[in-house]
Amino acid sequence: MTFDLEYNSERTLMIIPEYGRHIQKLIDHCLALETKQERNKMALAIVDVMGNLQPHLRDVPDFKHKLWDQLFIMSKFNLDVDSPYPTPSKEELHEKPERLPYPKYASRYRYYGNNIQTMIDVALSWEDGDKKDALVYTIANHMKKCYLNWNKDTVDDAVIYKHLYDLSNNKIDLRDSEETLSESKNLLKKRNSQGQSQAKNNHKKANNNKGRKRY
Numbered sequence: 001m002t003f004d005l006e007y008n009s010e011r012t013l014m015i016i017p018e019y020g021r022h023i024q025k026l027i028d029h030c031l032a033l034e035t036k037q038e039r040n041k042m043a044l045a046i047v048d049v050m051g052n053l054q055p056h057l058r059d060v061p062d063f064k065h066k067l068w069d070q071l072f073i074m075s076k077f078n079l080d081v082d083s084p085y086p087t088p089s090k091e092e093l094h095e096k097p098e099r100l101p102y103p104k105y106a107s108r109y110r111y112y113g114n115n116i117q118t119m120i121d122v123a124l125s126w127e128d129g130d131k132k133d134a135l136v137y138t139i140a141n142h143m144k145k146c147y148l149n150w151n152k153d154t155v156d157d158a159v160i161y162k163h164l165y166d167l168s169n170n171k172i173d174l175r176d177s178e179e180t181l182s183e184s185k186n187l188l189k190k191r192n193s194q195g196q197s198q199a200k201n202n203h204k205k206a207n208n209n210k211g212r213k214r215y
Helices: 017-032 036-053 055-059 063-074 090-094 114-125 130-150 157-167 184-209
Strands: none
Touching: 017 036, 017 063, 036 055, 036 063, 055 063, 114 130, 114 157, 130 157, 130 184
């Protein structure tokens, strides 16, 4: 008695492996059918099976369209059936996406992050007044906190005002202001208290997990 063994290394490459080889064989059989009526009937059945194999796609908007597109991709765009959606092409599949511009916000002072630059842009769009002044000093305090997180344990307010002046393209000038920002020790205290509370929570979770059975 002899057996014909089929090794994966001898099989054809699966285009979308997530669906398994049986779906690929069904699609190959559908391609071999002679009449378009038979191919249409089998294509509908294959799409239904694909939907059952990938239930998470049901949460994707218009998931049926995605299944039909994958059906044509796995058939190497050779399947001649009546699809309820526009048939994709090889050119669309291999088309290169548009190049995304690299973000350059806060490039000179990266430790402030992009959110600070966004807040500064919002402040510049506001009309002059008490609300804008309050926002500007809130931004400056947050910049000081960011500076302390990534640089030193203390920083002079003049340094923060200079950086704010640069990031706003010389439009927000507090360099001659007599207003003082929050003290470094208070900002560091908040940072340390947050770190300690997180450490306590982690320690508490570790103690709660002690003695539990692991299966």
